[in-house]
Amino acid sequence: MITILFFIAAAVALTGALLTVTRRNAVHALLYLVITMLAIALIFFLLGAPFAAALQIIVYAGAVMVLFVFVTMMLHQGQASLKQEAMLFQPERSVGATLLCFILLGELLFLLSPLSGFSDQANLNQQQSIASTLPNTVETIGAKEIGRPLFGPYLLLVEISALMLLSALIGAFHIGRRHQEKSMTGGEDDR
Amino acid sequence: MIAEHYLLFFSIALFSIGVYGVMVRRNLLFMLISIEVMLNAIAVLFVAGSRYHNNSDGQIMYLLILTLAASEVAIGLGLLIQLYRRRHTLDVDQLSKMKG
Amino acid sequence: MMDSAFSPAMTQTLSNLLLAVPMLPLFSASVLILAPLFSVKLSKTVVSVLALGSMAAAVLCTFILNWQFSATGESSFSYTYANWIQVDTFSISFGLYLDALSKVMISIVTGVGFLIHLYSVGFMDKDRDFQRFFAYLNLFVAAMLILVLADNLLFLFLGWEGVGLCSFLLIGFWHQKTENNLAANKAFIMTRIGDTGMAIGLFLLFFQLGTLNIQELQIRAAQLWPLTGSTGSGIDMVTISCLLLLAGAVGKSGQLPLQSWLPDAMAGPTPVSALIHAATMVTAGVYLIARNHGLFELSPFAMQSVAAIGAVTLFLAASAALVQHDVKRILAYSTVSQIGYMFLALGAGAWSAAVFHLMTHAFFKALLFLSAGALIYSMHHEHNIFRMGGLARKLPMISGCFLIGCAALASLPLMSGFFSKELILEKLLENDMPFFWSVAIVGAFITAFYSFRLFFVVFLGKPHQEPDERPGKIMLGPLAVLAILAVFGGIEPGGLNTLFSSESSDDVYHPGFLITVFTIAVPICAVAFSWIQFKNGVFGRTLQSRPLAKIHQFLLSGWAFDWLYQKVFVDPFIELTRMNRHDLVDSFYAGIVYVSQKLNRLFSWFQNGQLRWYSSSLVIFAVAALGYTLVTS
Numbered sequence: 001m002i003t004i005l006f007f008i009a010a011a012v013a014l015t016g017a018l019l020t021v022t023r024r025n026a027v028h029a030l031l032y033l034v035i036t037m038l039a040i041a042l043i044f045f046l047l048g049a050p051f052a053a054a055l056q057i058i059v060y061a062g063a064v065m066v067l068f069v070f071v072t073m074m075l076h077q078g079q080a081s082l083k084q085e086a087m088l089f090q091p092e093r094s095v096g097a098t099l100l101c102f103i104l105l106g107e108l109l110f111l112l113s114p115l116s117g118f119s120d121q122a123n124l125n126q127q128q129s130i131a132s133t134l135p136n137t138v139e140t141i142g143a144k145e146i147g148r149p150l151f152g153p154y155l156l157l158v159e160i161s162a163l164m165l166l167s168a169l170i171g172a173f174h175i176g177r178r179h180q181e182k183s184m185t186g187g188e189d190d191r
Numbered sequence: 192m193i194a195e196h197y198l199l200f201f202s203i204a205l206f207s208i209g210v211y212g213v214m215v216r217r218n219l220l221f222m223l224i225s226i227e228v229m230l231n232a233i234a235v236l237f238v239a240g241s242r243y244h245n246n247s248d249g250q251i252m253y254l255l256i257l258t259l260a261a262s263e264v265a266i267g268l269g270l271l272i273q274l275y276r277r278r279h280t281l282d283v284d285q286l287s288k289m290k291g
Numbered sequence: 292m293m294d295s296a297f298s299p300a301m302t303q304t305l306s307n308l309l310l311a312v313p314m315l316p317l318f319s320a321s322v323l324i325l326a327p328l329f330s331v332k333l334s335k336t337v338v339s340v341l342a343l344g345s346m347a348a349a350v351l352c353t354f355i356l357n358w359q360f361s362a363t364g365e366s367s368f369s370y371t372y373a374n375w376i377q378v379d380t381f382s383i384s385f386g387l388y389l390d391a392l393s394k395v396m397i398s399i400v401t402g403v404g405f406l407i408h409l410y411s412v413g414f415m416d417k418d419r420d421f422q423r424f425f426a427y428l429n430l431f432v433a434a435m436l437i438l439v440l441a442d443n444l445l446f447l448f449l450g451w452e453g454v455g456l457c458s459f460l461l462i463g464f465w466h467q468k469t470e471n472n473l474a475a476n477k478a479f480i481m482t483r484i485g486d487t488g489m490a491i492g493l494f495l496l497f498f499q500l501g502t503l504n505i506q507e508l509q510i511r512a513a514q515l516w517p518l519t520g521s522t523g524s525g526i527d528m529v530t531i532s533c534l535l536l537l538a539g540a541v542g543k544s545g546q547l548p549l550q551s552w553l554p555d556a557m558a559g560p561t562p563v564s565a566l567i568h569a570a571t572m573v574t575a576g577v578y579l580i581a582r583n584h585g586l587f588e589l590s591p592f593a594m595q596s597v598a599a600i601g602a603v604t605l606f607l608a609a610s611a612a613l614v615q616h617d618v619k620r621i622l623a624y625s626t627v628s629q630i631g632y633m634f635l636a637l638g639a640g641a642w643s644a645a646v647f648h649l650m651t652h653a654f655f656k657a658l659l660f661l662s663a664g665a666l667i668y669s670m671h672h673e674h675n676i677f678r679m680g681g682l683a684r685k686l687p688m689i690s691g692c693f694l695i696g697c698a699a700l701a702s703l704p705l706m707s708g709f710f711s712k713e714l715i716l717e718k719l720l721e722n723d724m725p726f727f728w729s730v731a732i733v734g735a736f737i738t739a740f741y742s743f744r745l746f747f748v749v750f751l752g753k754p755h756q757e758p759d760e761r762p763g764k765i766m767l768g769p770l771a772v773l774a775i776l777a778v779f780g781g782i783e784p785g786g787l788n789t790l791f792s793s794e795s796s797d798d799v800y801h802p803g804f805l806i807t808v809f810t811i812a813v814p815i816c817a818v819a820f821s822w823i824q825f826k827n828g829v830f831g832r833t834l835q836s837r838p839l840a841k842i843h844q845f846l847l848s849g850w851a852f853d854w855l856y857q858k859v860f861v862d863p864f865i866e867l868t869r870m871n872r873h874d875l876v877d878s879f880y881a882g883i884v885y886v887s888q889k890l891n892r893l894f895s896w897f898q899n900g901q902l903r904w905y906s907s908s909l910v911i912f913a914v915a916a917l918g919y920t921l922v923t924s
Contacts, residue, residue, distance in 0.1 A: 002193060003193055003194075003197075006193045006197065007197075010197075010201045013205065014201070014204055014205060014208070017205055017208045017209070017228050018208055020212070020224060020225075020228060021208060021209070021211060021212030021215070021216065021221070021224070021225050021228065026218075026220055026221070029221065029224055030224065033224055033227060033228065036228065036231065037231060040231055040234070040235055043198075043201075044235075044238055046193065047193070047198075047238055047239060047241075047242045048242055049238050049241065049242065049250055049253075051250065052238050052250050052253050055253075055254070055257060056234075059257055059261065060231075060260070063261065064227070064260060064261055064264050067264055067265065067268060068223075068224065068227075068264065068268070071268045071271060071272060072220065074272065075220070075271075075272070075275055075281070085218060088216070088217040088218050088282055089216055089217060089218070089221075091215065094214070094215040096907075097211060097214040097215045097907065098211065100214065100907070100910050100911065100914060101208075101210055101211040101214070101910075102207075103914050103918075104207050104210060104910060104913065104914050104917075105203065105207040107914065107917040107918060108203045108206075108207070108917070109200060109203060110921065111920075111921065112196065112199050112200070112203070113196070139245075141241065141242075141246075141247050141250060145247045146247045146250050146251060146254070148247075149247055149248070149251060150251065150254075154251055157251070157255065161254075161255055164258060164259070164262055165258060165261070165262055167262075168262030168263075168266055169265070171265075171266050171269070172265040172266050172268075172269040175266065175269035175270055176268075176269035176272050176273060210910055213906050214903060214906055214907050214910060217903070222902070283901070283902040283903060284901060286902070287899065287900030287901050287902070288900060289898075289900045290898060290900030290901075
């Protein structure tokens with residue numbers, strides 16, 4: 001049951017991702033990305049990580065994507081943008097990239113499959129996967145289990161991530177500002 | 192229970208879709224979006240790892256990935272806006288002044 | 292090394308005097324050189340006083356040394372002033388050594404040097420570079436004095452190089468004209484070739500004998516390579532070292548095969564030619580061999596080489612002087628020829644005769660050069676003797692000096708040159724070298740012939756040009772003194788015979804009466820023959836027959852040595868450098884540059900600024916690395 005749900009969610013996520021990277025309209029791409037994220041949140045639920053799933057929806061799909069949408073709205077110029085994007089993205093001309101990605105995918109899959117000597121599943125004595133050793137009920141790892149290490153061994157991590165967020169805040173504020181002409185950058189030479 | 196290799200395969204596939212997007216798209220905004228896809232793929236990997244090792248480390252890592260993604264998006268979009276204001280184009284092929 | 296036979300007070304006095312002799316000119320030279328660096332302008336009077344004063348003081352010190360020395364009756368004095376190099380067993384000191392030989396040399400150098408300095412004050416009076424001239428001249432005298440007083444070969448070599456440098460500086464004194472610079476280069480390079488041989492000889496001597504102190508060296512050499520008495524002219528170690536030292540002497544003294552720089556060195560001012568290329572520097576080679584006589588005596592082959600070189604050069608230069616038309620070139624070739632005589636004497640083992648001839652030659656050659664300088668000065672810088680004539684009446688003083696000089700050069704009886712040359716001829720017969728004796732006789736004939744050819748053409752006959760200036764008293768004074776010395780200086784310096792103890796004066800050789808008359812008659816006949824030719828107008832006439840003209844050309848160019856060296860050495864070298872135009876060694880480095888530039892271009896091609904290219908390269912590398920791990924697992 002869970003596996004079937006997982007397959008459905010995975011299919012949705014993969015399709016969403018594929019559609020994201022191939023749309024010409026930026027807003028469409030963003031919306032597909034949101035769908036992908038929601039599917040991933042479902043997968044998290046299925047994995048017994050409700051806290052992570054919640055965070056995925058609230059923060060990722062709710063804040064980061066909204067940020068994307070805002071900026072896209074600022075830069076999107078309707079038909080002109082669509083025509084421009086049509087010029088920029090021509091999948092038939094990117095055979096090399098496609099090929100490369102397929103090769104990458106193939107290699108990684110091969111590495112992780114039982115065929116190669118790397119995977120733990122190569123020892124054919126153990127036909128069972130780790131998953132089967134676990135009990136059938138899903139033990140969720142909730143907020144408490146996450147919170148305790150955060151205040152314990154991973155305390156420094158929290159501080160550092162706070163610093164990172166602060167610097168990102170200041171940086172984004174400064175970078176996105178409208179600079180006056182006579183400030184640091186004088187006239188730039190356009191090519 | 193979900194067999195772990197399914198999750199691995201899924202994560203890898205999502206990741207390579209993201210890589211494809213980064214390589215193929217010429218619009219800077221779409222490249223950022225594809226990077227988001229990649230980040231999500233890795234997040235899935237970590238949380239799956241947390242499940243299969245039965246502790247919360249993976250999810251803490253996921254927390255950090257989230258933080259990272261958020262800051263990166265903020266700054267990246269800020270740069271995007273600034274770039275658009277100055278160059279009036281988001282075509283990365285034309286934004287190649289740092290050559291040589 | 293201190294000579295213990297002297298009392299400490301005497302030692303102190305002698306050592307101070309001895310040090311003063313080279314140091315006074317050196318001090319004066321350094322003041323004259325350094326003054327412009329400190330922006331101190333010295334007037335001509337100050338310069339003259341300084342230069343002349345230091346030379347006069349050196350003469351005085353030499354005189355006092357002579358006097359004190361002869362009062363004590365010792366034979367040698369040596370003093371070490373400071374240590375120069377001290378490395379393991381190799382120790383060289385700044386030491387000076389005084390004996391009969393070096394006494395003679397310093398007397399000549401300081402005496403004749405002082406007279407020439409005096410002359411130069413008048414000669415260079417109108418020259419712009421008055422101070423520079425005297426700086427170089429004093430520096431030269433200081434280096435020459437170091438050369439003759441040094442007690443070890445390395446210190447001698449220091450003086451040797453110093454005189455070479457000053458010769459270069461002084462030949463090219465009027466450096467605004469290119470040919471003067473070329474002549475200076477030629478002199479320096481050719482003497483350099485000799486100096487290299489000498490340096491290798493020094494290395495060899497030190498390696499074999501462990502010391503470079505001259506007296507010590509000869510003692511050890513006699514122990515290490517005893518003269519076995521066999522007439523073996525084999526090439527052994529002592530012969531090689533002697534030949535290498537001979538190479539240095541040949542270069543510096545302008546003998547075969549390095550003789551062609553001396554005639555060209557006449558591009559320098561006449562006092563320079565007088566001092567350096569007649570009286571002092573060119574005799575350094577003779578001094579070197581005389582100083583190391585103990586070493587040379589151990590190698591019969593080297594002695595024969597010295598004599599052979601002397602004989603051939605003597606003849607070559609005399610025949611070349613026969614046809615020259617530039618007065619200074621005649622004198623230059625004559626210098627080469629007379630030094631050939633000295634080498635011949637050295638090769639025959641007649642050490643004191645050679646040094647005696649050196650002394651008299653210094654007198655009359657300096658006299659001749661200075662008179663030539665006065666002559667040229669009076670004849671508005673005319674050098675060609677065939678454009679002069681009949682000047683005996685117009686320039687009596689100069690013609691008188693020339694007459695005395697030419698007579699001494701021709702070794703007419705009772706002149707100083709007569710005594711020294713006769714002594715050499717005697718010694719040649721005494722040591723059983725009849726072939727060399729005959730060469731010397733022929734040379735004497737030719738010498739007398741061309742010296743009086745010079746005199747007759749310039750001073751007798753029809754005048755072609757009028758002199759427009761008369762030389763001043765300051766130029767005539769030294770001329771007079773030198774003339775007196777050229778006449779009366781034929782007294783063999785005492786002590787030389789006892790110094791070169793190998794020639795025992797037990798059995799004094801008396802050549803037969805006929806031979807003596809013959810040797811006296813030869814120059815007189817030559818003078819008469821020259822007079823006849825002059826009266827017949829042979830001199831200066833263009834030759835009609837082709838073969839004679841060819842011979843004339845051959846002799847005029849000094850036996851075509853310049854042409855030979857050009858063909859053998861210079862042209863192939865230029866050809867080689869032309870082939871190596873793109874510099875083989877440099878092309879290695881150019882290759883490195885080329886490779887790194889290519890690599891740079893390759894790597895910067897990777898940095899094309901295209902973001903998608905960067906991301907693609909990341910992915911490509913990831914794919915390649917994964918593929919590699921998969922394949923090799």
